[in-house]
Amino acid sequence: MHPLREEVPPSPQPNGDELDEILTFGDPLTRRRFLHRTALTAAAVVAVPALARHASAESPPPAAAPASPAPPAVETGTMDVTLSINGRTYPLKIEPRVTLLDALRERLRLTGSKKGCDHGQCGACTVLINGQRVNSCLALAACHEGDEITTIEGIAKGEELHPVQAAFIKHDGFQCGYCTPGQICSAVACIAEGHAKDEAELREWMSGNICRCGAYTNIRAAILEARDQKPAIA
Amino acid sequence: MNAFTYSRAADPAGALSELSARPQAKLLGGGTNLIDLMKMGVEEPPHLVDVNRLAALARIEEAPGGKGVTLGALARNSDAAQHPLIVQRYPVLAQAILSGASPQLRNRATTAGNLLQRTRCPYFYDPAFPSCNKRRPGSGCGALDPGYNRMHAILGTSPACIATHPSDMCVALAALEAIVLTQGPTEQRAIPFEEFHRLPGDQPELDTILRADELITAVQLPPQPAGRRSHYLKVRDRASYAFALVSAAVVIDLEGDAIKTIRIALGGVAHKPWRAKKAEAALVGKNPRDEAAIRAAAELELADAKPHEHNKFKVELAKRVIVRAVGNAVA
Numbered sequence A: 001m002h003p004l005r006e007e008v009p010p011s012p013q014p015n016g017d018e019l020d021e022i023l024t025f026g027d028p029l030t031r032r033r034f035l036h037r038t039a040l041t042a043a044a045v046v047a048v049p050a051l052a053r054h055a056s057a058e059s060p061p062p063a064a065a066p067a068s069p070a071p072p073a074v075e076t077g078t079m080d081v082t083l084s085i086n087g088r089t090y091p092l093k094i095e096p097r098v099t100l101l102d103a104l105r106e107r108l109r110l111t112g113s114k115k116g117c118d119h120g121q122c123g124a125c126t127v128l129i130n131g132q133r134v135n136s137c138l139a140l141a142a143c144h145e146g147d148e149i150t151t152i153e154g155i156a157k158g159e160e161l162h163p164v165q166a167a168f169i170k171h172d173g174f175q176c177g178y179c180t181p182g183q184i185c186s187a188v189a190c191i192a193e194g195h196a197k198d199e200a201e202l203r204e205w206m207s208g209n210i211c212r213c214g215a216y217t218n219i220r221a222a223i224l225e226a227r228d229q230k231p232a233i234a
Numbered sequence B: 001m002n003a004f005t006y007s008r009a010a011d012p013a014g015a016l017s018e019l020s021a022r023p024q025a026k027l028l029g030g031g032t033n034l035i036d037l038m039k040m041g042v043e044e045p046p047h048l049v050d051v052n053r054l055a056a057l058a059r060i061e062e063a064p065g066g067k068g069v070t071l072g073a074l075a076r077n078s079d080a081a082q083h084p085l086i087v088q089r090y091p092v093l094a095q096a097i098l099s100g101a102s103p104q105l106r107n108r109a110t111t112a113g114n115l116l117q118r119t120r121c122p123y124f125y126d127p128a129f130p131s132c133n134k135r136r137p138g139s140g141c142g143a144l145d146p147g148y149n150r151m152h153a154i155l156g157t158s159p160a161c162i163a164t165h166p167s168d169m170c171v172a173l174a175a176l177e178a179i180v181l182t183q184g185p186t187e188q189r190a191i192p193f194e195e196f197h198r199l200p201g202d203q204p205e206l207d208t209i210l211r212a213d214e215l216i217t218a219v220q221l222p223p224q225p226a227g228r229r230s231h232y233l234k235v236r237d238r239a240s241y242a243f244a245l246v247s248a249a250v251v252i253d254l255e256g257d258a259i260k261t262i263r264i265a266l267g268g269v270a271h272k273p274w275r276a277k278k279a280e281a282a283l284v285g286k287n288p289r290d291e292a293a294i295r296a297a298a299e300l301e302l303a304d305a306k307p308h309e310h311n312k313f314k315v316e317l318a319k320r321v322i323v324r325a326v327g328n329a330v331a
Helices: A016-025 A028-042 A051-055 A100-107 A163-170 A180-193 A199-205 A216-227 B012-021 B034-040 B077-082 B084-089 B091-098 B103-108 B111-116 B169-175 B277-283 B291-302 B313-329
Strands: A079-085 A088-094 A126-129 A132-135 A148-150 B005-008 B026-028 B047-050 B060-062 B069-072 B179-183 B188-192 B215-221 B229-235 B246-255 B258-267
Touching (some): A079 A100, A088 A100, A163 A180, A163 A216, A199 A216, B012 B047, B012 B215, B060 B084, B077 B084, B077 B103, B077 B111, B091 B169, B091 B229, B111 B169, B111 B215, B169 B246, B169 B258, B229 B313, B246 B313, B258 B313, B277 B291, B291 B313
Parallel strands (some): A079 A148, B005 B047, B026 B047
Antiparallel strands (some): A079 A088, A126 A132, A126 A148, B060 B069, B069 B215, B179 B188, B179 B215, B229 B246, B246 B258
């Protein structure tokens, strides 16, 4: 039986403005507030795949989480990995099988990067590595020592939104918001690559980011507008 | 994902000695296929050798002695597709690379990883299916009728396996007659592209002839004659970011209005990039704008096709893709 598939009571819903803020910017303070409020139920979020449990295998489970499964039979130990993320250095002790996405979300609490498909098909986990967009779900954290990693939390310049973030708000480039951090990271790189010439080019070069709400029209409008402004990074 | 141990190779010799010492180890490049297969439980290597720091294998450069261009095993797909040597001399390769996967995946995916990627046959990719001769030799083929075989092969299949090779890049490399350069513990090999990937026969678990203790170091692209025409055409279920139903890479050298040499490779129809040699032979001396002649050559090539319940459409589609790709190459 899957330990994470238990029925959970519905979470208290944040108001719309707050949710937009959290999902669009991944702002750590806003997010932490949200997480704190919903911690009792968020720890048992139904959609967290089994892989996530490996990432935090050696840390005690959150109090309200369902019982953790037994540790894997083959124990290959942990290794020291130092990651450079959004200009900060994070020393980690992790198993080599921990993906960059799980390291970000489960160990570093940088939960702006989202786990959608976990197979490199949806783009919700997109981050920038040395300025290039990649699927963090298919990257092992151990492979990226020495690389400069930028997540949605590092896209804004302090309080100043990146032009792509501002344009997503202006053009309503999201509905549920789950794909938005990945869309924004991907769009920042797409513009930097010079692949945002027109709608047709964006359709092709943003095809690695799926939006199940179908906000594509507004996403393209946002990227085209942001393209012509000076980006804060990348 | 299974637990495994991890090491980083500092140079090709280090990677080779790791492979020799640990026969079950796998090399980790971009990881866009291997990590996914490990998550699925299809691959469970006890050890990964990270080769991402072998910078010498990431180069794209002129081969010495006018032998064309050397595309390093670790060159990322996105770097290859925008490198001036590739864009200017081998545009069909750039087209094929850019028609595959997504920008995020191409930023990580490597040359060697593209050659070694596994089929996306769902019976192979999901261990919940009990039958797959490629994943568990002798367990049968779940894709054969009455299985669901819409994406499967129509040429060169065997009773053991009807999987397709998923790559676009490799279809172009087949048409370009590239050479796969490998380094083993004692010898280097230069393997013609056509020989590198296998047909399934009765050993579908073997995709290629690469040995377990061998490292791909580069793919060599032969020099291109002046005036060469080429095109990559991919037909898929959606406009972007989907595997090919059928694709074709076409390379044509003309003499006046007649075809002097033509190479046609098909994707999505076989266990390996399929060189349409019957069609090629039939087209020498013909005018590439003579659509009836191209259609006749395509008919000849597909005469041997063995479709299954859900992929009968691929036979006609492959013919049309050949006609359109040749037409586009000389348009």
